[in-house]
Amino acid sequence: MTKNQRIDAAASLDHSSLADQCSILRATDIFGDGWTILILRELFWGQTRYDQIAAHTGMASNILAARLKKLVENDVIEKSVVESDARRFDYTLTQKGRELFPVLMTVMAWGDRWSSGDAGPLVQLRHTVCGKRTKAGLVCTSCAAPLAPETLRTNFAPAYKQSI
Amino acid sequence: MTKNQRIDAAASLDHSSLADQCSILRATDIFGDGWTILILRELFWGQTRYDQIAAHTGMASNILAARLKKLVENDVIEKSVVESDARRFDYTLTQKGRELFPVLMTVMAWGDRWSSGDAGPLVQLRHTVCGKRTKAGLVCTSCAAPLAPETLRTNFAPAYKQSI
Numbered sequence: 001m002t003k004n005q006r007i008d009a010a011a012s013l014d015h016s017s018l019a020d021q022c023s024i025l026r027a028t029d030i031f032g033d034g035w036t037i038l039i040l041r042e043l044f045w046g047q048t049r050y051d052q053i054a055a056h057t058g059m060a061s062n063i064l065a066a067r068l069k070k071l072v073e074n075d076v077i078e079k080s081v082v083e084s085d086a087r088r089f090d091y092t093l094t095q096k097g098r099e100l101f102p103v104l105m106t107v108m109a110w111g112d113r114w115s116s117g118d119a120g121p122l123v124q125l126r127h128t129v130c131g132k133r134t135k136a137g138l139v140c141t142s143c144a145a146p147l148a149p150e151t152l153r154t155n156f157a158p159a160y161k162q163s164i
Numbered sequence: 165m166t167k168n169q170r171i172d173a174a175a176s177l178d179h180s181s182l183a184d185q186c187s188i189l190r191a192t193d194i195f196g197d198g199w200t201i202l203i204l205r206e207l208f209w210g211q212t213r214y215d216q217i218a219a220h221t222g223m224a225s226n227i228l229a230a231r232l233k234k235l236v237e238n239d240v241i242e243k244s245v246v247e248s249d250a251r252r253f254d255y256t257l258t259q260k261g262r263e264l265f266p267v268l269m270t271v272m273a274w275g276d277r278w279s280s281g282d283a284g285p286l287v288q289l290r291h292t293v294c295g296k297r298t299k300a301g302l303v304c305t306s307c308a309a310p311l312a313p314e315t316l317r318t319n320f321a322p323a324y325k326q327s328i
Contacts, residue, residue, distance in 0.1 A: 022275075022286060023272065023278075023279050023286070024198050026275060026280075027198070027274055027275030028197060028271065032192065033192060034191070034196060038186070038189070041188065096278050101302075101313050102300065103274055105302060105311065106270045107192065109266065110264060110266070112187045113263065114263065115191045116187045123318055123319070123320055124318070124320075124321065125316050125318060126316070127307060127317075128315050129315050132306035134311065134316070136302045136304075136311055137308070138265075138302065139303050140298045140300075142296035143296065143298075145291070145294065148265070149208045149265050152290070152291065153290040155288040155289075155290065156286065156287055157285060157286050157287070157288065
């Protein structure tokens with residue numbers, strides 16, 4: 001394929017259709033902003049109340065409310081009335097939300113290494129199984145050997161091939 | 165701490181300062197949008213040219229150019245002149261960029277499971293070490309046992325404690 005043919009192919013793409021098919025675009029649309037990941041961190045660390053999350057993240061109320069609403073709409077979290085006080089709500093992760101744990105861990109690890117503030121990482125993690133400081137390492141789910149870019153072969157689905 | 169004390173603490177926070185310190189906010193500001201993650205995927209799969217990336221992702225030129233510029237400014241990728249054609253450029257990942265591999269893998273895995281289009285995942289991955297279909301599993305970098313939210317203990321740095 002020559003350069004011009006490639007450019008023509010790109011120009012004739014149905015961009016909105018590819019975006020609809022692309023799981024990366026759909027996924028980051030749900031959780032891709034930093035405030036949303038901060039909320040998820042709080043929920044993973046066991047906070048469930050609006051005011052706890054607000055206090056721990058320092059988020060303005062309008063930002064927090066909008067992000068919680070979007071996460072509920074996307075089935076990432078569930079909202080339920082607090083039994084002892086019907087005016088207040090608990091927020092908990094759904095299965096879909098709990099499976100964002102690897103995303104949270106890898107974003108935290110990269111952020112701590114490459115974009116911490118002057119004070120260094122705000123949160124340190126210790127693994128209760130071994131008792132040591134921990135971060136996330138990546139392994140193949142089939143053979144448990146470490147995963148690296150050079151050990152991956154990619155197969156493109158027909159829908160993807162039609163678009164290039 | 166009572167509910168009201170927590171709300172007061174949150175209200176008195178210097179939000180901009182916490183955002184500056186928070187590696188999650190700083191990190192997602194760099195790569196948190198889906199188009200940027202698509203560009204990273206192309207670079208990890210070995211594409212280096214502007215027109216290749218445009219054709220494979222279906223991105224409009226103004227979106228692609230802006231994202232590449234931001235990634236260069238943040239030292240995630242490097243831009244270099246193609247030797248055989250001084251009017252064209254190669255884009256390659258820096259060390260900082262290569263270390264986004266775990267983020268890409270975990271976002272892809274979650275997206276494929278929870279937000280694929282009707283046609284299913286567009287890209288399938290095979291591990292050349294074992295030859296099988298693969299996705300990313302998470303292990304502790306200290307003891308290599310699987311990492312799960314309930315096996316983590318969190319320690320908060322002084323800068324974090326001062327803010328709550």
